[in-house]
Amino acid sequence: MEIVEKVPAKINLTLNVLNKRPDGFHEMRMVMTSIDLSDHLTFNERNDQQITLTSNAAFIPLNKKNIVYQAVRLLKERYEIQKGVDINIDKQIPVAAGLGGGSSDAAATLRGLNRLWELELTLEELALIGEQLGSDVPFCIYKKAAYATGRGEVIKLIHEIPQCWVILVKPPKGISSWTVFEELDLASLPHYNHDKMIEAINENNYEEMIRYAGNALEEISGKYRPDIKMIKGKMEKFGADVAIMSGTGPTVYGLTQQYSKAQRIVNGLKGFCREVYLVRTLK
Ligand SMILES: C[C@](O)(CO)[C@H](O)COP(=O)(O)OP(=O)(O)OC[C@H]1O[C@@H](n2ccc(N)nc2=O)[C@H](O)[C@@H]1O
Numbered sequence: 001m002e003i004v005e006k007v008p009a010k011i012n013l014t015l016n017v018l019n020k021r022p023d024g025f026h027e028m029r030m031v032m033t034s035i036d037l038s039d040h041l042t043f044n045e046r047n048d049q050q051i052t053l054t055s056n057a058a059f060i061p062l063n064k065k066n067i068v069y070q071a072v073r074l075l076k077e078r079y080e081i082q083k084g085v086d087i088n089i090d091k092q093i094p095v096a097a098g099l100g101g102g103s104s105d106a107a108a109t110l111r112g113l114n115r116l117w118e119l120e121l122t123l124e125e126l127a128l129i130g131e132q133l134g135s136d137v138p139f140c141i142y143k144k145a146a147y148a149t150g151r152g153e154v155i156k157l158i159h160e161i162p163q164c165w166v167i168l169v170k171p172p173k174g175i176s177s178w179t180v181f182e183e184l185d186l187a188s189l190p191h192y193n194h195d196k197m198i199e200a201i202n203e204n205n206y207e208e209m210i211r212y213a214g215n216a217l218e219e220i221s222g223k224y225r226p227d228i229k230m231i232k233g234k235m236e237k238f239g240a241d242v243a244i245m246s247g248t249g250p251t252v253y254g255l256t257q258q259y260s261k262a263q264r265i266v267n268g269l270k271g272f273c274r275e276v277y278l279v280r281t282l283k
């Protein structure tokens with residue numbers, strides 16, 4: 001039997017870092033939404049114990065270093081599954097971009113194998129397992145909009161955000177989450193009002209929502225990647241209502257509700273960056 005899972009990327013509408021925790025992670029407060037830029041994972045059962053990965057992308061590992069492989073191993077060990085699986089990763093989400101690409105692939109693997117091996121696990125159970133793979137994986141299990149706390153694994157689903165166009169610009173070279181978090185000066189971080197943002201989202205009020213968008217990691221990532229600031233400025237100049245870095249970057253996203261404006265922003269930015277995407281937020 002063949003199973004296919006759609007694997008949406010994510011953006012952080014607000015990202016706050018509170019304190020460093022005893023476990024070495026940081027306490028987060030984030031409003032996040034899935035967006036319609038997706039990988040696709042295809043699963044085919046094997047009767048032997050082998051796990052094989054194939055992909056159109058040359059730049060992700062296709063062995064046990066891939067988070068998809070780790071997700072398979074986790075489920076096989078936990079539920080004593082005596083079967084293997086062939087998985088193809090149709091990679092469309094830019095890698096190490098701040099868009100949750102690997103985390104979302106891992107989440108889709110848990111969802112896909114739940115179906116393929118008929119484990120009948122709930123999304124909450126899959127999210128609990130996903131925590132062991134990475135801080136963003138539980139959010140990615142739901143493919144919705146949510147308020148994420150803890151190290152990012154405590155998820156409270158919220159109302160879908162007001163429909164809008166999302167323009168994504170992914171500058172060359174990624175940034176690792178580890179590097180960004182290690183350099184943080186917590187006392188100097190800005191704070192974005194996620195409660196007010198969630199209120200605006202619940203009222204489907206786009207104009208009010210964008211007033212509260214922001215990413216506390218922008219400053220530190222910007223030190224490594226001065227192009228982030230340049231792209232933000234260009235995006236606002238071409239008419240985006242807001243221009244914010246997603247996750248630990250380097251991707252910058254802009255929001256607008258007008259398609260004509262979205263097209264103008266895309267055409268303007270294509271002059272500065274190769275990887276420019278125009279997508280919608282997911283319902
Ligand atoms: C920045 C975000 O992408 C926002 O969505 C996430 O908070 C990070 O998610 P992620 O990359 O999946 O993070 P993980 O793979 O769990 O951790 C990578 C590294 O980032 C740092 N990290 C991550 C999450 C967190 N709450 N505190 C941290 O300090 C840690 O150094 C960790 O070793």
Ligand SMILES: Nc1ncnc2c1ncn2[C@@H]1O[C@H](COP(=O)(O)OP(=O)(O)OP(=O)(O)O)[C@@H](O)[C@H]1O
Nearest residue numbers: 066067095096097098099100101102103105136247
């Ligand atoms: N299936 C996968 N897809 C993408 N990257 C993967 C995958 N498996 C392992 N990786 C590795 O994980 C690293 C992080 O990639 P990823 O795309 O998850 O970063 P990201 O978009 O910044 O995610 P986040 O926003 O959660 O930090 C990359 O260096 C990549 O080589």
